[in-house]
Amino acid sequence: MGLLTNILLAPFLGPVWGTRFTLDKVDRAVREQLTDDTPIKEDLMALQLKLEMGEIDDDQYQVQEAEIMQRLRDVREWRERFGMSVGGGPVRVAEGDETE
């Protein structure tokens, strides 16, 4: 019976499993992209370097910096939404254990 069920239902279960698996994977990829601020920080450093090397002026810097800050805020928001840790904001010494 078990085997037969599998065979009979396989065409139906197959695609469903497949879809769910793909969605999970996409979900994970999207989530990683939404919550990773490393590339944004790299962009910020590259932008600062451009200013320091005289490749862009202050006004151009300001415009691009504002964009980058918005991206950082977006990531922070997503991280909060997913319950992940965020940099910045008020902190205090964690209770109960020694500091390394």
Next chain:
Amino acid sequence: MTAESVSASELAPTEGKYVYCIIRNDRSRDFGEIGIGSGARVYTINHKDLSAVVSDTPIVIYDPTRENVLAHEFVNETVMREFTLIPMSFGTVFRSENDVLALLKSTFQAFTDVLEKMQDKIEFGLKILWDRDKVVAAIERDNDEIRRLKDEITRNAASSTYFARMQLGRLVEAAMEEASNRYVNDIHEQLKSVSAASRSNKVIGDRMILNAAFLVDRKDEKAFDERVKAISLQYEDLLSFKYTGPWPPYNFVNIKLKLEKAT
């Protein structure tokens, strides 16, 4: 209550403490109205012979804008003229003076040890970028195999194969990587005797070949300075140098603070 966005800073009450650095000091000190935000007064919160250098702030998340980062750095530069300091990372805000005192108390020994180690140590930043065209020209001049292949391709422009060009490209790439390593090693080697430690960070963009921080004893500052200038003269045709400092030892202090989000 969660942290508000920084744009609300004008309205928010200023009960929080922004911490810039930790120093050894047992008296109340005032460093003037140079703090982050709009020139808040910078002063100390003391526990025994340790002080946190702070200013009052609303409870906000500070964006790492150039303006904010420069304000943070300016305070540390000012404090550094008189003290050896442990820099706090940008944007560290505590809810109250008591929370800052808790930090000083719980990490008293670790801070004391690190301050001891960092006594009279300063940091310099050295970023090195190359001019790709000039480096390629130098490689074509010095590398016989590449020069020959290039001449051949130029002479037989019509008949030279795609593969010969590919091979030339590959050879040039490899020679460039080799040159980059050679420059970087040579520069590190030359700076070794005038620095206490160095750390290489990830390079930024495709022209940078070195992004390093050097920990230097104050007594070696002049020697380090002169060595960097000599090196930049040595390579002036190929590389451009971005030399900054003195900084607090941002890249060499690694205290893991067990901090949690204050709610």
